[in-house]
Amino acid sequence: MIVLNLLAHIGRLFLGFLGASGRLAIFAGRAVSHVFRPPFFPLITLQQMISIGYFSLPVVGLTTLFTGMALALQIFEGTARFNAEGAVAQVVAIGMARELAPVLGGLMVAGRVGAAMAAEIGTMRVTEQIDALTTLSTNPFKYLIAPRLIAGTLMLPFLVLVGDIIGIFGGFVISVNLLHFNAATYVKNTVDFLENVDIISGLVKAGVFGFIVTLMGCYHGFRSRGGAEGVGAATTNAVVTASILILTANLIITRLFFSN
Amino acid sequence: MAESPKISLRGVHKSFGPKHVLSGIDLDVGRGESVVIIGGSGTGKSVMLKCILGILSPDQGKIAIDGVESVGAGSAERDRFMRKFGMLFQSAALFDSLRVWENVAFGLIQGKGMARAEAREIALKKLAQVGLTTEVAELRPAELSGGMQKRVGLARAIATDPEIIFFDEPTTGLDPIMADVINDLIVSSVKDLGATALSITHDIASARKIADRIAMIHDGRIIWDGPVAQLDDSGNPYVDQFINGRADGPIKMQVLRP
Numbered sequence: 001m002i003v004l005n006l007l008a009h010i011g012r013l014f015l016g017f018l019g020a021s022g023r024l025a026i027f028a029g030r031a032v033s034h035v036f037r038p039p040f041f042p043l044i045t046l047q048q049m050i051s052i053g054y055f056s057l058p059v060v061g062l063t064t065l066f067t068g069m070a071l072a073l074q075i076f077e078g079t080a081r082f083n084a085e086g087a088v089a090q091v092v093a094i095g096m097a098r099e100l101a102p103v104l105g106g107l108m109v110a111g112r113v114g115a116a117m118a119a120e121i122g123t124m125r126v127t128e129q130i131d132a133l134t135t136l137s138t139n140p141f142k143y144l145i146a147p148r149l150i151a152g153t154l155m156l157p158f159l160v161l162v163g164d165i166i167g168i169f170g171g172f173v174i175s176v177n178l179l180h181f182n183a184a185t186y187v188k189n190t191v192d193f194l195e196n197v198d199i200i201s202g203l204v205k206a207g208v209f210g211f212i213v214t215l216m217g218c219y220h221g222f223r224s225r226g227g228a229e230g231v232g233a234a235t236t237n238a239v240v241t242a243s244i245l246i247l248t249a250n251l252i253i254t255r256l257f258f259s260n
Numbered sequence: 261m262a263e264s265p266k267i268s269l270r271g272v273h274k275s276f277g278p279k280h281v282l283s284g285i286d287l288d289v290g291r292g293e294s295v296v297i298i299g300g301s302g303t304g305k306s307v308m309l310k311c312i313l314g315i316l317s318p319d320q321g322k323i324a325i326d327g328v329e330s331v332g333a334g335s336a337e338r339d340r341f342m343r344k345f346g347m348l349f350q351s352a353a354l355f356d357s358l359r360v361w362e363n364v365a366f367g368l369i370q371g372k373g374m375a376r377a378e379a380r381e382i383a384l385k386k387l388a389q390v391g392l393t394t395e396v397a398e399l400r401p402a403e404l405s406g407g408m409q410k411r412v413g414l415a416r417a418i419a420t421d422p423e424i425i426f427f428d429e430p431t432t433g434l435d436p437i438m439a440d441v442i443n444d445l446i447v448s449s450v451k452d453l454g455a456t457a458l459s460i461t462h463d464i465a466s467a468r469k470i471a472d473r474i475a476m477i478h479d480g481r482i483i484w485d486g487p488v489a490q491l492d493d494s495g496n497p498y499v500d501q502f503i504n505g506r507a508d509g510p511i512k513m514q515v516l517r518p
Contacts, residue, residue, distance in 0.1 A: 124355075128349045128351055134314075134315060135426075136367040136371050137342045137367060138371055143370065
């Protein structure tokens with residue numbers, strides 16, 4: 001009996017998961033289709049690009065700066081065990097560009113932008129503002145969701161590119177000032193070692209993560225029900241699901257880029 | 261052939277899971293007529309309205325606007341219906357990120373593609389019609405009182421000169437004097453536009469004032485429908501209980517709000 005109950009419970013969870021995946025896929029398909037069909041809202045898209053891109057710069061900048069610094073210290077100490085301290089510049093550059101700037105940037109933006117988006121759209125939902133849009137002959141998918149998806153997908157690569165530079169600079173500052181590397185050699189090592197694919201793979205990741213963050217913010221906000229509590233739950237769900245999807249997508253994209 | 265009614269509902273059913281909210285609504289609203297649906301909380305008034313608007317889709321039955329079937333309409337057709345509609349929401353549902361005049365002009369700018377300056381002129385005129393000044397037009401909705409928000413909502417609903425206007429509990433949450441002001445504004449703006457109006461409310465004073473005809477909804481069905489003058493001698497015990505606000509009567513398990 002206990003086994004049966006347990007199986008029923010697992011089955012219910014699995015069915016719930018399938019249902020949620022299906023709903024999300026339908027929502028995503030609908031949202032993306034509206035990105036490419038007029039009318040477009042360039043002004044709102046621009047506003048969203050500024051709010052996602054420009055106003056996330058401090059968060060992403062600080063995150064990557066400190067990560068780059070800590071990374072340089074760790075790599076120096078770690079590689080000293082087999083006399084390879086010289087590799088600090090290369091490891092910091094590759095680590096930031098390929099992995100740390102996109103993933104940490106994506107997670108920070110999920111916390112900052114995804115949560116705010118879910119709260120804003122969720123409040124619009126529970127105060128009937130989304131229904132009001134419909135009655136004013138304005139499709140909420142075009143007016144609310146498409147501009148955010150475009151802005152997220154375009155602006156996260158920009159943030160990550162800035163993050164790459166700041167992160168590598170953080171590693172440089174620590175290496176030169178604390179670990180007594182030669183500044184010119186450090187820069188030369190970084191520039192010579194980095195390949196296009198290191199940067200590009202990070203930017204592709206960033207684009208995907210930006211889409212994930214804004215999609216989750218819009219999806220959970222759009223589906224929120226029942227006042228303040230519902231909006232709170234939507235905000236949490238947006239950040240949690242976006243974070244998990246970012247980490248999953250990161251593995252998949254890494255595998256696609258660097259499988260051989 | 262007789263002119264088709266502006267709005268026509270036939271056997272409209274809607275359930276949420278096991279809960280049957282609408283169980284066969286039949287209703288006709290004629291051109292230029294003002295019909296008020298009364299009924300307690302949770303009797304399906306709002307759901308009916310959302311079905312007509314196309315925000316919800318009914319499980320069964322037909323809804324026609326100007327004789328054209330609207331259930332299952334494509335997005336282009338749905339767009340055409342929406343252009344005929346104006347709606348005042350219970351909570352006013354103003355866009356809090358936009359200024360008052362931008363709220364009123366929203367349907368003109370986004371829906372009809374009008375230039376901002378021209379839309380602003382019309383918005384200010386509509387705001388004046390509901391007794392709001394140019395200074396108010398520059399404020400944000402959060403800076404306004406509930407009664408003022410309702411008036412802005414009304415101005416927004418009539419801004420595009422719609423043929424059909426829906427009012428969802430227009431007086432709920434307002435003091436009696438402000439409620440009467442809103443009722444007067446509804447009557448005058450509907451008359452000015454020559455529009456058809458469909459309202460839902462549980463405020464009987466409001467219903468008497470704005471209705472040509474009243475219909476009462478109970479348990480997902482229209483149980484009485486007649487001219488406003490006959491409301492007091494409807495001969496229907498449900499209607500009598502509701503309009504007199506009595507706890508005892510055929511309607512059980514309902515907590516009536518004042």
